[in-house]
Amino acid sequence: MKNLLKVLGVGILGVIMAFTTSDKKTIVIDVSHGGLDSGIAANSYKEKDITLEIANKIKALNESSNMEIILTRETDEFLSIHERAEQINELNPDFVISLHVNSAADKERMGKEIFVSDKNIQKDKSGDLAIRLFYDFNDSNVQIKKADFHLLENVKHPTVLIELGYLTNNNDLELLTSEKGQMEIAKSILSAVE
Numbered sequence: 001m002k003n004l005l006k007v008l009g010v011g012i013l014g015v016i017m018a019f020t021t022s023d024k025k026t027i028v029i030d031v032s033h034g035g036l037d038s039g040i041a042a043n044s045y046k047e048k049d050i051t052l053e054i055a056n057k058i059k060a061l062n063e064s065s066n067m068e069i070i071l072t073r074e075t076d077e078f079l080s081i082h083e084r085a086e087q088i089n090e091l092n093p094d095f096v097i098s099l100h101v102n103s104a105a106d107k108e109r110m111g112k113e114i115f116v117s118d119k120n121i122q123k124d125k126s127g128d129l130a131i132r133l134f135y136d137f138n139d140s141n142v143q144i145k146k147a148d149f150h151l152l153e154n155v156k157h158p159t160v161l162i163e164l165g166y167l168t169n170n171n172d173l174e175l176l177t178s179e180k181g182q183m184e185i186a187k188s189i190l191s192a193v194e
């Protein structure tokens, strides 16, 4: 009996541990650019700052104990695209979202673009995430597109890259740089991975 209890005890503990480790989701938010690489710069704003501000909001908004949000950078530092892909793969995440903002010569051009790649080995799950984001963004101007960006190809986990809007368009600029607009974007992204 004592032996049986011991066996049962270990068994139950094993089940609980397996449950808690497999139940906890890891989400990586790739904060693009950084350091000397500002990314897009327009109207005195820089892509590297906007992506970090929105990523910080996503992390702060997460109240779930079953989900961990990890940012690829938390300061203004430069990471090469190869370092990013390697760092992300080591984290073994459930989902990866790379944040960017855009610019165009045409100031009327606006809206969000969600990119996925057929070369991602988790392309079906990446596509599912893109569709959830498409519906969760409170924006009538969202498109899902295909592109073989380095990160989308080389990360071995479900990955999307989002161009969150155009710094050269007045409506998008307000959304991307205001506290209210950034919160709206952060909430949409969080609800898509929850």
Ligand SMILES: [Zn+2]
Binding pocket: 032, 033, 039, 040, 047, 099, 100, 101
């Ligand atoms: Zn970018």
